[in-house]
Amino acid sequence: MISKQKGCLDLYGTNAKKWQYVSKVFESLMEKYNYNYIRTPIFEASELFHRGIGETTDVVTKETYDFKDRGDRDITLRPEGTAGIVRSYIENKMYGDANQPVKLFYNGTMYRYERPQAGRDREFTQFGVEVLGSNDPLIDAEVISIPVMFLQMLGLRGVKVKINSLGDKESRDNYRQALIDYFKPHINELCEDCNDRLLKNPLRILDCKVDKDNALLKNAPKTLDYLNEESKKRFETVKEYLDELEIEYEVDSRLVRGLDYYNHTVFEIEASVEGFGSNNVLAGGGRYNSLVNQLDGPQTDCIGFACGVGRIVQALDLEEVKLPIIDDLEVFVMYVSDTEKKYATSLMHYLRANGFRVDTEYTGRGLKAQFKQADRLKAKYLIILNDEDLAKDEVKIKNNKTKEEELVSVDYLLYYLDEHLSDEDLDDLDIDDCKCGHHEENHKCCGHCHHEEEEE
RNA sequence: GCGGAAUUGGUGAAGUGGUUAACACGCCGGAUUGUGGCUCCGGUAUGCGUGAGUUCGAUCCUCACAUUUCGCCCCA
Numbered sequence: 111m112i113s114k115q116k117g118c119l120d121l122y123g124t125n126a127k128k129w130q131y132v133s134k135v136f137e138s139l140m141e142k143y144n145y146n147y148i149r150t151p152i153f154e155a156s157e158l159f160h161r162g163i164g165e166t167t168d169v170v171t172k173e174t175y176d177f178k179d180r181g182d183r184d185i186t187l188r189p190e191g192t193a194g195i196v197r198s199y200i201e202n203k204m205y206g207d208a209n210q211p212v213k214l215f216y217n218g219t220m221y222r223y224e225r226p227q228a229g230r231d232r233e234f235t236q237f238g239v240e241v242l243g244s245n246d247p248l249i250d251a252e253v254i255s256i257p258v259m260f261l262q263m264l265g266l267r268g269v270k271v272k273i274n275s276l277g278d279k280e281s282r283d284n285y286r287q288a289l290i291d292y293f294k295p296h297i298n299e300l301c302e303d304c305n306d307r308l309l310k311n312p313l314r315i316l317d318c319k320v321d322k323d324n325a326l327l328k329n330a331p332k333t334l335d336y337l338n339e340e341s342k343k344r345f346e347t348v349k350e351y352l353d354e355l356e357i358e359y360e361v362d363s364r365l366v367r368g369l370d371y372y373n374h375t376v377f378e379i380e381a382s383v384e385g386f387g388s389n390n391v392l393a394g395g396g397r398y399n400s401l402v403n404q405l406d407g408p409q410t411d412c413i414g415f416a417c418g419v420g421r422i423v424q425a426l427d428l429e430e431v432k433l434p435i436i437d438d439l440e441v442f443v444m445y446v447s448d449t450e451k452k453y454a455t456s457l458m459h460y461l462r463a464n465g466f467r468v469d470t471e472y473t474g475r476g477l478k479a480q481f482k483q484a485d486r487l488k489a490k491y492l493i494i495l496n497d498e499d500l501a502k503d504e505v506k507i508k509n510n511k512t513k514e515e516e517l518v519s520v521d522y523l524l525y526y527l528d529e530h531l532s533d534e535d536l537d538d539l540d541i542d543d544c545k546c547g548h549h550e551e552n553h554k555c556c557g558h559c560h561h562e563e564e565e566e
Numbered sequence: 567g568c569g570g571a572a573u574u575g576g577u578g579a580a581g582u583g584g585u586u587a588a589c590a591c592g593c594c595g596g597a598u599u600g601u602g603g604c605u606c607c608g609g610u611a612u613g614c615g616u617g618a619g620u621u622c623g624a625u626c627c628u629c630a631c632a633u634u635u636c637g638c639c640c641c642a
Contacts, residue, residue, distance in 0.1 A: 168639070226634085228636070236642055369641090392642070444601090477601065479595095482593095
C-alpha cells in the first residue's frame with residue numbers, strides 16, 4: 111500500500127466541511143472589506159523566495175521544497191504567499207492601476223520541509239491579504255482588524271493581539287547594531303542557538319525560549335527606544351486607529367518576525383487555547399515597504415497578514431466551538447420494487463431541482479436497512495414509495511423526528527416540504543450555541559444569528 | 567536538521583515465542599409475509615505498518631525503513 115507523504119493531509123468528511131466553512135467565512139468577509147481574490151502559482155523560480163524572504167532565514171535555508179524541472183530550471187514550492195503576490199504585482203504592473211492601493215486576498219496551500227507536529231504540516235493552507243501601494247497607518251490598523259474580526263465571526267474567544275514596530279530601515283539598522291553591541295560581551299551566557307543568531311538575526315534572540323528568563327533579555331534594548339521620530343509617530347497613529355476600531359492589543363517589544371522583509375508594524379494573533387503548545391500563533395503579518403523595490407519593482411509600501419487554516423480549525427476544535435455546518439439531509443427517498451426505484455429517480459431529481467437536499471438508496475439494501483441509512487444521514491423526512499400509493503399519485507412521507515406519517519398528493523409535495531422544513535429550521539436554532547456574543551443585537555456575524563432576516 | 571513515544575479488523579482496543587488472534591461498537595443477514603431504531607440468533611482479520619534477520623517456529627525478540635504523534639529549531 112502506498113501511504114501519503116509525511117506531513118501531508120487527506121482532508122475529507124466533517125473535517126473538510128469545517129475547512130470549507132472557515133474559507134467561506136473569510137471570503138465573505140473579504141467582500142465587506144473590498145479585497146479582491148488573487149491566485150498565483152504554487153511553484154515559482156527559486157530565486158524569488160531567496161531574494162524575497164531573505165537568504166539567511168530558516169524558511170529559505172532549510173525549509174523549502176526545491177527541485178529541478180525537466181528543463182533544468184530551479185523551482186521552489188511556495189513556502190508563503192507574499193513573495194508570489196509581489197512578483198505578480200510587479201509582472202502585471204498593478205502599480206499602474208487606477209485603483210490604489212491594490213487590496214488582495216489569497217487562500218491556498220503552502221509547502222515547508224519541516225518535521226511535522228501539532229499545528230504544523232509540510233503541506234498546509236494559508237489565507238491572507240496583501241495591500242500594496244499605501245503607507246497610511248489606517249491600512250495597518252485595517253489589516254490587523256481583519257483577522258481579529260474573522261476569528262470573532264467564527265466564535266473563537268480569547269484571542270490576543272500583539273503588536274510592535276520595527277521602524278523604518280534607519281531605525282531597524284540602529285536597533286540591530288545596539289542589540290549586537292549589547293549581547294556581544296555576554297554571548298557565552300546564552301544558549302547555542304542564540305550564539306548563532308547574534309550576527310545572523312540578533313532580533314530573534316529576544317524571543318528565544320531557552321533564555322527567556324535570562325535577565326540579559328529582560329534588560330535588552332527595546333525596539334521602541336530606537337525608533338526615530340517619524341517611525342515613533344507612525345506607530346502612535348496606528349495605535350490610535352486601532353483604538354477607533356475598538357481592537358484590544360498589547361505592545362510586545364520582543365515581537366520580531368522571522369522573515370527579513372518586515373519593517374514598521376508587525377503583529378501576531380495568538381490563541382489562548384490549552385494544549386496548543388508553541389504553535390499558538392493563528393495569524394501574523396506586518397509591513398514590508400521595501401520588498402517590491404527589492405524584487406525590481408517601483409518603491410511600493412505594503413502590508414499583509416497570513417493565517418493558517420489548519421490551526422484555526424484545530425483551535426475551534428479545542429475550544430469546542432460549534433460551527434453551523436450542514437451535516438443532515440432534508441429528504442431520504444426509499445423504495446423496494448423496480449418501478450418504485452424508477453419513480454424514486456425522477457422524484458429525487460424533481461426535489462433537487464427545486465432546492466431540497468435529497469438522497470436515496472444505492473446499494474440494494476432492504477427496507478429495514480434503508481431506515482437505518484436514513485438515520486445515519488440524519489434525514490428529516492423520509493419518503494417511502496409504494497406502488498399502490500403511486501397508482502393514486504400519492505407518496506407516503508414520514509417525519510423522522512415525530513414518526514408521524516402522512517399520505518401526500520405528489521402535486522402538493524413541494525408545498526408540504528416547504529412548510530414543514532421551514533418550521534423545523536426555526537426549532538433547530540439554538541441561541542445558546544452562539545458564541546459570538548452579539549445575538550442580543552441581532553448581528554449577522556456568526557451564522558447563528560440572522561434567522562429572522564433570511565430574505566435578501 | 568536533532569530528540570522522545572506509537573503503529574493489531576470498518577472503529578475502539580486486549581493479547582501471547584508454538585493448534586481456531588479476546589471483548590465491544592459498527593456493519594450484513596434472519597426472527598418480523600414492505601416501516602426500522604428494543605430484544606434474540608447467525609456472519610464479519612489466511613491477519614497483527616513494510617522489509618530483512620534470530621529461531622524448529624514470531625504479531626510478540628533484533629535491525630532498517632515508512633507513517634503518525636509530541637517536543638527543539640523555526641513558522642501560520
